[in-house]
Amino acid sequence: MPEKRTKDRRIQKTEALLREALGALVREKSYEEIVVKEILNRANVGRSTFYTHFADKDELLLSCIHDMLRLAQPDGWGRATEKPQERFVWFSLPILEHIERHRQTGQATMEPRGRRAVHEHL
Numbered sequence: 001m002p003e004k005r006t007k008d009r010r011i012q013k014t015e016a017l018l019r020e021a022l023g024a025l026v027r028e029k030s031y032e033e034i035v036v037k038e039i040l041n042r043a044n045v046g047r048s049t050f051y052t053h054f055a056d057k058d059e060l061l062l063s064c065i066h067d068m069l070r071l072a073q074p075d076g077w078g079r080a081t082e083k084p085q086e087r088f089v090w091f092s093l094p095i096l097e098h099i100e101r102h103r104q105t106g107q108a109t110m111e112p113r114g115r116r117a118v119h120e121h122l
Contacts, residue, residue, distance in 0.1 A: 011053070014045060014049060014053060015063065017043040017044070017045060017055055018039060018043045018045060018050065018053065018054070018061060018063075019060065019064045019067055020043070021038075021039045021040075021042035021043035022034070022039055022043075022057070022060055022064055023060065023064060024042060025038055025039065025042060034057065034088055035057075036050060036056070036057055039057065039060070045113070
């Protein structure tokens with residue numbers, strides 16, 4: 001079985017800052033209203049650094065979803081100080097509420113590419 005490679009700690013830290021920034025912003029406003037500049041400001045990360053790690057905010061969202069799912073795994077991949085279900089709900093609840101609001105009103109405002117990516121990964 002091939003050995004799983006871990007990312008450099010600096011990369012892990014930067015990506016975690018960006019994921020946490022998006023998670024905090026999505027609790028304050030709808031996903032569509034969030035722009036990359038807000039994520040950068042919240043994470044205190046430069047634009048070129050962001051684009052080194054992610055193509056756009058949809059790819060960052062997918063990274064958040066993967067992180068959430070990894071934390072929810074029963075095999076101990078999650079952070080020792082967090083209950084995986086709390087981390088999962090903290091990030092996913094606003095996204096799912098947003099999807100439900102727009103599903104009910106028929107106003108699906110997430111970009112089609114982002115919607116497709118979220119559905120594929122969930």
